[in-house]
Amino acid sequence: MNKIDPSYPVDFSRFLISLRKYEVATSQKHIEPPCDEVQKETRSILLKTLCLDEDSYIMPDLSKRYPPMSLADSYRDFNFKDKSKSVLAHKRGSFIPKNDPHFLVSVEPMKFLQEPENFSKQSVAVTQDKRHVVQQQAQRSCGAAVAAMVILAHGKTPDWQSLYMTNLSSDKDILQWIKKAGLEPLSTIILCNDKAPILQSLIDEAGPLMVTIAHPEMGGHKIILDRVFQDSDEAAIREPYHGLALRVRLSTILSWMQDSVIQAVSNRAEA
Numbered sequence: 001m002n003k004i005d006p007s008y009p010v011d012f013s014r015f016l017i018s019l020r021k022y023e024v025a026t027s028q029k030h031i032e033p034p035c036d037e038v039q040k041e042t043r044s045i046l047l048k049t050l051c052l053d054e055d056s057y058i059m060p061d062l063s064k065r066y067p068p069m070s071l072a073d074s075y076r077d078f079n080f081k082d083k084s085k086s087v088l089a090h091k092r093g094s095f096i097p098k099n100d101p102h103f104l105v106s107v108e109p110m111k112f113l114q115e116p117e118n119f120s121k122q123s124v125a126v127t128q129d130k131r132h133v134v135q136q137q138a139q140r141s142c143g144a145a146v147a148a149m150v151i152l153a154h155g156k157t158p159d160w161q162s163l164y165m166t167n168l169s170s171d172k173d174i175l176q177w178i179k180k181a182g183l184e185p186l187s188t189i190i191l192c193n194d195k196a197p198i199l200q201s202l203i204d205e206a207g208p209l210m211v212t213i214a215h216p217e218m219g220g221h222k223i224i225l226d227r228v229f230q231d232s233d234e235a236a237i238r239e240p241y242h243g244l245a246l247r248v249r250l251s252t253i254l255s256w257m258q259d260s261v262i263q264a265v266s267n268r269a270e271a
Helices: 012-027 036-050 142-153 171-180 195-205 248-258
Strands: 075-077 102-105 110-112 124-127 132-134 183-189 209-215 219-229 234-239 244-249 258-268
Touching: 012 234, 132 142, 142 171, 142 209, 142 219, 142 258, 171 183, 171 258, 195 209, 195 219, 195 258, 209 248, 234 248, 244 248, 248 258
Parallel strands: none
Antiparallel strands: 102 244, 110 124, 124 132, 183 258, 209 219, 209 258, 219 234, 234 244
């Protein structure tokens, strides 16, 4: 079976148009699913175009992936009869800068998993290299989401409720969530200007980094930094607001990044 290269750059317009054509064609009652060899080959080509394989790894639609409203969120006007008609105090943002066409390098395919109780659909997934992606379940619960991703990597259970009951969090909260899962948090402050080699060294030693950034549109935000590619100026990250695994421009991430990073390791008492 042909696997998808996660670094394969995606043409989103082609992807969405092809997907709509395929969904429309297969939804018509008088059109049968592909059956003969020619149709099977056509379907196979289409699936590759859509970056979809037979193991249910799909390319998520960026335009639809926003966190749901939560009772923990801040509202300007709350509709008790229909929460969907409520007005949030903060407008919906986007992690992908509209004025930087070179920021997004690629989006990685994901396989969606069974989400916990009270979570929105397709909010928990795994990449082809088995990294968990968890979408925050409140407008400002990114800290709880990045903690959950790192905790899952260690085979532990996160505080799922924190993802929809958090409205802003500090590094102190993240440290507590890590400890609650039976792991040991590591906090590092990087004060030098050339952060990239130090970041990759930390990742090599103790796994992914929980990083705080000052995003130009979203403000303070937390992401997972999985790998640094200095030669190509790329970074592999997991972003909780949209719930995506991305390749983005490393130099941009570094320009947004704060000095403090957090990791989690197995508790020495258990080792």
